[in-house]
Amino acid sequence: MAKRKDPVRFLQRLLLVAVVLAFLFPFFWMILASFKTQQQILSPNNVFVFEPTFQNYLDVFQQYSFMKFIFNSFIIAAASTILSLVLGLPAAYSIARYHQNKLGMTILIARIVPGITFLIPWFIIFSKLSLVDSYTSMILSHMLVGLPFIVWIMVSYFENIPSELEESARVDGCTIQGAFWRIVLPISGPGIITSSIFSFVFSWNNFMFSLVLSGQKTETLPIAVFSFLSYSSINWGGLMAAAVVITLPVLILALFAQKYIISGLTAGAVKG
């Protein structure tokens, strides 16, 4: 096929770059506004040329104690991901090896059922157990998003591992659990990384569960930034700085782990 010096293909690429830039515009706008004073944001002039200020970021950390929310978000995302791996990896392996498709389907229900369906009973029960606004309830609820995703990705990953690998380990006297631990898991690195990244990001981004189950002590970043809105007049610069603080870790993670992210996003959709 002719690849070079093809004017149509060149125009295609140009158009593609333009489209991608258009999709990136809201991020650009967010970052731009986060360095503006309220006055600069409200003024119609000099939209792109202005004297940048760091005051918004200082406010976010000093006035609104964002360190605490970052800590909460991080702990909850990390713990729910690790626990989801501990529960999900052996389950995914068993589903893949013994074709426990019914179990696989049941776990996928979590992806189908509207989240509020779980939220009502949880709220009632966690209230009775005084577990609202506790890390326990936050981590458990966030696992509901992470665990199915980990199982989903890892089942198809484990299915693609040739069974000869394990069989030869078995011949050498290794138990099934030993082969799982010493052979299967080490070569499943990419799958585990992909699904962990997603589980972490889903928890980091989670809004609905945290809205109901978090409180003073366990408030996460999305809830903190959302409650900014209820102040009488919106401080746009501060809001945008907060938005940058929340999204930046996710965006950086995506840029670093790009090849994992793309395969993760399309894994379930194309195969499943």
Added chain:
Amino acid sequence: MFSRWLERNIKYVFPLPAVLFVLLMMVFPIAYTFRLSFYEWSMSSLVPPAWVGVENYKTLLFSDPRFMASLWRTFSFTISAVAVETVLGVGIALLFNQDFKGKNALKTLFLLPMIATPVAIGLVWMLIYEPNIGFANKVLQFLHIPPLLWLASPHQVLASLVVVDVWQWTPMIALVVLAGLSSLPTEPYEAAMVDGASRWQVLTKITLPLLQPTILVAVLLRSIDALKTFDIIYAMTAGGPDFNSETINIYSFVQGFSYFHLGMTSSLLMIFFVIVLGMSMLLVTARKRWGA
């Protein structure tokens, strides 16, 4: 001893913790919500849940205009968002379908909208839509179009939210279709080259028909999620102004956690569940039929 026993029972032991979690955190709550849908209860410790039979369902289906409105709004939001996303997504996937330097970097940048924290993104779009200072009206001004109210207008709010959903999720359709494109067979293309087919003919007669199963699966997957859109809508409008962007998911949330009509909310969720389940069955059938 233990390791022998474990090995013999591994297919029960390995999934057991996950199964327990699923039973406690998923299956039980769904059953609980189902049961609660036949009761009336506002989470009061003094007044216990009262059995009302199918009364909640009757109220919702026959005498709750807010529910019916939210139901149609959910469908119109989903259908318009997914339609635009599909057309754009397939188009962008076709643009991406060639090898060039920096393709992977471009792909990664393109997927950022769908993994960025939705609440934060919602706030950014609120600034963009702000009628006086927002960028959206600056663009209209540049095009000599009179400014719009966007989120503040009862008539424009849903379309404004559709735009945000399109921005967020077009990349997903594009990436799924792109993955589908790369697994297409090469023979039809070689035959077309031999026959001297034009680019347009190749696209409409070969590529799109071959892609159909992939596109269908992407559309169904996206529709299931679009029906349940919550974060963006709740953060940006909370269903307003005057309920004009209240979808079923938002309405359930408000009924449940603002009014604490837990019985009514449960019935609402069961109806919603059936709708989403129907959509998912379609997906499974489509996958079986076309083997995608």
